[in-house]
Amino acid sequence: MYNFDVEMPTTIADAVSALGRDEAQPLSGGQTLIPTLKARLAAPSVLVSLTGIAEMKGIRKNDAGEICIGGATTHATVAAGVPEYPGLASLAARIGDPAVRNRGTIGGSVANNDPSACYPAAVLASGATVVTNKREIVADDYFQGMFDTALEEGEIVTEIRFPVPQAAHYEKHIQPASRFPLVAVFVAKFADGVRVAVTGASEEGVYRWTEAEEALSASFTADVVAGLSANGSDMISDLHGTGTYRAHLVGVMTKRAVAAIAG
Known part of the structure; x- marks a missing residue:
């Protein structure tokens, strides 16, 4: 790895502010980013951890009946926490291994948009909405190609809202x-x-x-x-x-x- 600083914000506002630093990069579960850093394929000056932001964690149901999952919610939490949407829970339960499921996050997966990642398929098939610190993006507009999304510089995935299918x-x-x-x-x-x-x-x-x-x-x-x-x-x-x-x-x-x- 190259040397870098680490910021540990506790609010979305503080995270966005920290990401304004030169060559800053968000760190969620780190399941892709950390191996990339170890291989010296990336050299951010600062990593802004999103794992300490309480408002980006957890699962709730909104008034529209959608399942709303915070961007910093782990795969293991999703696997155990959405009985109303068993197809989504089953997907989360089969990601990687227990170590990956207990560290990796739904927001990190969707932001990275690996061409072989599991969550993007659920987001797109569900017609979900990706919520960021700036706006709401429907799934059909969000995914734009291999490792490419509609996210702009300094924009982070704070929540994903899933309509529940039959x-x-x-x-x-x-x-x-x-x-x-x-x-x-x-x-x-x-x-x-x-x-x-x-x-x-x-x-x-x-x-x-x-x-x-x-x-x-x-x-x-x-x-x-x-x-x-x-x-x-x-x-x-x-x-x-x-x-x-x-x-x-x-x-x-x-x-x-x-x-x-x-x-």
């Missing part, structure tokens, strides 16, 4: 070494239609599979998915699997998710 399921094909999904699909069924989000597959990061959404909104059965083919032209191709293989897995994971919901 039913949802997260189907994940795990890459054993990292426990990231090789490909994973989150299917959320709402009264006005179905949303399907795919992670781990595309070079552009998390995305909605609109063809599957249209078919499933018309007829929510696994057989409908069997006749569809995901576009493999922009799929990740690496030592773990070719783009063609990942495109195939998109269909398989979606079919399994729908079958799990349908019972």
